[in-house]
Amino acid sequence: MASVKLTKVEKAFGAVKVLHGIDLQIEEGEFIVFVGPSGCGKSTLLRLIAGLEDITGGTLEIDGRTVNDKSPKERGIAMVFQSYALYPHMTVYENMAFGLKLDKGTGKDEREARIREAARILQIEDYLDRLPKALSGGQRQRVAIGRAITRKPKVFLFDEPLSNLDAALRVQTRIEIAGLHEKMSDTTMIYVTHDQVEAMTLADRIVVLNKGRVEQVGSPIDLYERPDNLFVARFIGSPAMNILPARIEPDGERASARVEGLAPLTLAAPRRVAAGGTGYLGVRPEDLSLSQDGTGDFRGKVSLVERLGEVTLLYVDIGVGEEPLVAKIPGSVPVRRDDEIALTARREALHLFDAQGDAVHPA
Amino acid sequence: MASVKLTKVEKAFGAVKVLHGIDLQIEEGEFIVFVGPSGCGKSTLLRLIAGLEDITGGTLEIDGRTVNDKSPKERGIAMVFQSYALYPHMTVYENMAFGLKLDKGTGKDEREARIREAARILQIEDYLDRLPKALSGGQRQRVAIGRAITRKPKVFLFDEPLSNLDAALRVQTRIEIAGLHEKMSDTTMIYVTHDQVEAMTLADRIVVLNKGRVEQVGSPIDLYERPDNLFVARFIGSPAMNILPARIEPDGERASARVEGLAPLTLAAPRRVAAGGTGYLGVRPEDLSLSQDGTGDFRGKVSLVERLGEVTLLYVDIGVGEEPLVAKIPGSVPVRRDDEIALTARREALHLFDAQGDAVHPA
Amino acid sequence: AQPALSAELSIALGSIGQDVAEMRQQLSKFTEETGHTVNIVEMPASSTDQFGQYRLWLAAQNADIDVYRTDVIWAPQLAANLVDLTEAMADRVGEHLPSVIQSQTVDGKLVAFPMYTDAPALYYRTDLLEKYGKAVPQTWEELQATAQEIQDAERKAGNSQMNGFVFQGAPYEGLTCDGLEWVASHGGGTIVDENGEITINNEKAAAALDQAKGWVGTIAPAGVLSYKEEEARGVWQTGNAVFMRNWPYAYPLGNGEDSAVKGKFDVAPLPAGADGGQSAACLGGWNLAVSQFSENQDAAIELVKFLSSEQSQKERALMTARLPTIASLYDDPEIAKAQPIVAEWDTVIETAIPRPSAATKGQYNEVSKEFWTTVNETLSGRGTAADNLDQLEKRLRRLKRSGW
């Protein structure tokens, strides 16, 4: 029900600045995910929005109102914590009722109704009288979400809500959160995670943070297919994108990248580049395929084969750079260590970056 | 340099039996990985081999000698712990030297040489004078490995050595351990993990444990492609294999599975089955593909689409069983929630299980 | 005159032997007579600790205690906070022993009124002396010899717990008394004389202490160095000592039902020192003082009067052999019959030696502490008597500085 707008938001702990002027406009009802390496400031940013930390500089607006000096309660937010943060001595029902009781505006019946409703949505009606310690991790997380829902927040904040769950439960709860977003389609949701799968599957838009700065904001597919810079390119996708230093040259409408010692590769989509710049060529492991005829874009000796059943990872020394080129080939391929192989890159899936690491997008 | 042989090895803590007669033959120089759900007895089995726990029943032989009542030292083993178990008050050098001091035969020079060599292999030469707390997780783990190497063990044991590391470091260290195995190719290595990728990439053979029993022993590809039973089938691979109850009938040389409400599927490879048994059909998500023409083996409504960039997960209600059928389709497909789609299974990759859950392998 | 309202009083007293039980009886009479009720505040057995508490309470202006039972030596130190009884007791003063009254008068102020007086006795086992054909010792040397002989013989006879002599050797006020008796009986003076001169460092005193030192571990148990009155009596009354130095209160107790020495002992004045020394008894005794902070001073004075009356003193003498301060009671036939020791003791009382509390005024306690420490150390074998007395003199001089 609310838009969130950050303008040049800064945060410093003592002398250490951890957020450097964040600008971000979040629309009503959007599902925004913050990702980034550990320590980049995701949680801090979320906590600034929640009002749990004081903002050092810039302005934060919710619903058009500046809320820099408002307390969390006044901001109309609700938050779900990584560790659930349920009140251990209260039953599930009491946990959900606690905030509502403090809010004098909500009557008893209204409170009861809201809790029942939330419990129904999250299928925790059967546990309302239990203490948190009598619940499994997934159930606890649902209670935490339920507690937030009852408050009918304008902005719903999650800080790594799934990271304490085991793999199977994580998948299941992730799907539930997706469902929740659909049901509460006008509640703005902001979600912090370090799990790519979560980010990709849940987000309307992903915000990639790095060292207290925003690297890119965009839809998941955007980030995967059109990363703005080397950082995002390497951060999204696993194994990470192969990056090779290359000379970039125009080739008619299109552009070609010449990696030292290799034949130049011409990209499928048109790119506008200046002549003879240095830069980088990026290619995702999954966009490489084995050439059957022994000719291909990259040739080298296999230094390691990792068979994961469904796919096989090939680490290939192509004589460029320090690190081997990684290729992800579906199924189990009959390649062994020390084999000489050739790999072909999908022309549509090549990425170009200039010397500063900024992407050269299709024109 | 040593083979390890377990014969009917049992372990009980008080009245609780946690290992029920384990038989296992490990060859010299093999890299064996134990996997299984939490609490299945992986660590216990490893600790029995190490000599940290007493064996309740059966015999354990190393190099043909029964070592049931030998101390860890006499067994010629070395172990790397999940929590590194470095001596916190000793420098890296001292940590590596501490265990060596006792060997009267090992002179001072020899000790020095061994430590240098191990440090070189693991690239921790620069940290020899540091205390463990001044090292990162990955470096600590390398020191722990180094400490084990210097002892020139016949059998090298690892208990979840990577689980305290973050994702990137885990990949890197995994590759280093693979390298180590190659360098110490005649040292037998036994490795416990709950991470499938580690198990698949490192192991010569994987031992799948469940509730204190061996479910299957085999090479990674074997387990992936020819799981012996439902447990292994669901345990290996992610997302897990789809399992559908089915009637299994002979169809000439081959066999066909008839899932209720669907057309029978006939398997590619010949299987020998009795007429009209009940059982299960298994199909991995990655072995399903979208039928372009709307006809296929499984038809249903998409309940959720998860786009991971590289692949898309489709959750499809096909009206059979509780859980949706999961399909993993490469790239980003233009399917949306509530679309009706049809999926086709690769005939070569279908799995059959009888009513007891045991696989019906190709004849 | 009867006060219109009955007051609730408190009296503080240390508890040795049957003191408290006896006090209770007398107080109930008092209550009957006057309507005032009285609580007993029990104090530690060690009079040193008791004094500390009194001092503290008075300093704290404690209104909860009305009457204090005070040791004869405390008058100068507590005088400031006690009520002057001169006027209230004007008609009674004459009956009491002048020396006792004198000791409780500080700068013309009668700070406490005598309850009973005290002088120690040598308790001896008649049965044992008889058995070994010994006379009651007249000198310390004789005592030592007799004690040694009987102790050895008894122990040989299987009574391994038998001791020759028990006294008060613990470092506390009681040892000052014992020590003073030894020193004085050898003609060694009274530590500090009436004029405030420090006289303790002399050969006779040293000889006296050396002699006493010779008893510890021989005729007296080594533990005597931690004995106060009650510990000594404990050994005595279980039949494990030939001689004991103690106050008369032990007399009726020794003849009690539960006593192992019932009817087997008698008392005599303490032995004399060598070379023309004479028997010396330390003057003890307890008095009653009214707190300046008492809110019921009149009733309190009434209580003092009651407890120091001839009637009360007589009862006390009859029951617990406490020595009266009213001279006429020593001739009372009833008392003589019930507690022969009392009748016998009037001469001892007359010659008893006061401790130097008057001369040393407010510092008496420290003087006493220095003295008992010196005696205790000497007895326990640390340093010779002569050296220790030399030290003591120096210490006392430091204490005195330019005057007490």
Add this chain to the structure above:
Amino acid sequence: MSNLSMGAPPTEKAIEAQERPATRSNLSRERLRSAWLFLTPMILVLALVAGWPLIQTIYYSFTDASLTDIDGAEWIGIRNYWEYVDYGDGEGEYFGLFFDDQWWNAVWNTVYYTVISVSIETVLGLVFALVLNAEFRGRSIVRAAVLIPWAIPTIVSAKMWAWMMNDQFGILNDMLMTVGLISSPVAWTANPETAMWAVIMVDVWKTTPFMALLILAGLQMVPGDVYEAAKIDGIHPVKVFWKVTLPLIRPAILVAVIFRALDALRIFDLIYVLTPNNTDTKTMSVFAQENLFQFDKFAYGSAASTFLFLVIAMITLLYIKIARLDLGGRGR
């Protein structure tokens, strides 16, 4: 409930840079206000019960206050500590706490008592802790039993031991004589050679459990896998103890030792009851108490108290430095 069995006070210094945000939100303001609201009553009580009396005591040590006339105390400077008295005849003497050999005797007794008892308690406590840390049948019973001496009031234990050490009827003499260690009864509390040891004995009995528990907490914080690593390395248990266990629990021991030492330095009640007025066992607290309330030397006693306070304050500071206490807290 979070982990309750964590050990001694948190170490690791965390000096927090003070947070001075440009805009302080309503939340921060409210929290700051509450902090002071919450703290004020406690600070007031402490100031009243500790701060003011301490200042008073120190003040009295510079006056001629006497118990009978506290209000008439007059300032006399450092004369209670240090004074030269000229007798007028060319002779003179130094007076004051610094020249009082009885005070120094008390200081010596205190130090002696502290060093000996804390040493014994540490060694014994370590042994107890090691035993209690081992797995054996009935461990919980032993663990409970060990707490008994600690729970018994000091006065009671002093009385109990006084009775056991009674020279005539005491069981201790009886035991030792039965075993043949001594030939005749020893007067434990009276004999100058044994008086201090009697005190130490009781103290050791009473406080070893406390020591053992603190060390046990340290032992339990040593990660078990380190021992397993040592076992794999085939290292002899004795060597493991000296080279691994001991270095790792050293901080715990240090904390325990200093706490005990601070406690021992101020010992009063045990000595007051067990060996009253005995110069061999007179400690600083006893000396001060005696001067304050038994002799008419309130000011002098205050001086002794002040001195003791300074000694303990110094050791406390040292301790805080050594243990590097985390005083920063961990809150927001």
Add this chain to the structure above:
Amino acid sequence: MVAIAKRTGFYALVAFILVFSVFPFYYAILTSLESGTALFDVNYLPTEFSLANYRDVLTNGVFPLNILNSVIVAVTVVVISLFLAVTAAYALSRISFRGRGLLLLTILAVSMFPQIAVLAGLFEMIRSVGLYNSLFSLIFAYMIFTLPFTVWVLTTFMRDLPVEIEEAAIVDGASPFVIVTKIFLPLMWPAMVTTGLLAFIAAWNEFLFALTFVSNNDTRTVPVAIALLSGASEQEIPWGTIMAASVIVTVPLIVLVLVFQRKIVSGLTAGGVKG
């Protein structure tokens, strides 16, 4: 062989620890059950079972009143300390403000104060406000060691409570006071019980202040009563009664300690204070 020797050695050590810890108290009980001359024979095993000494302590004189005094003082002290400490601990553990470190340091320092150092000043204060010889004087004076101790231990405990729970409450709109009373207090019960118990024991056992600040028999607390328990009997030092009194005041403590054993260990180590 060696293993057996090791085992016997170990169990001998265990036995020693047991006897060492328990024997004196056992002997006190033994003594308290003897009467008359039996008291003066050394016995290792119970020879008689006489409750006379117990009857004596409990009926003659004011000992029951002393126990009541001790209970009143200790309980009041504990309640007040805990009340003041729990809010203070919240501020100290959860809110960062200027001077927090110094304040904590001071509190720790106060807990190390030698009692004698404040005795003179406290005495003067109590005297001048007229609290002398009342239980209030003790309740007041005992704050000097119970308050810093409880604050310190509760701060340590509270620091270990997850921050998220508090933040969840903040987001729910709870004020600091609500957080303390509604969220932390219920979570702190175990810690409060432990801390309270330790403070209770400390107050129960205190001697010096009790000796100095109260005078009457009927205002004394138990330790002073026992220390001064004497006479009033035919026996010389009434060891039997003293032991009976000792047992009476100790048994409840021991029971408490045994019941809360585990908690106490954690409290002791968290506080690291007081023996």
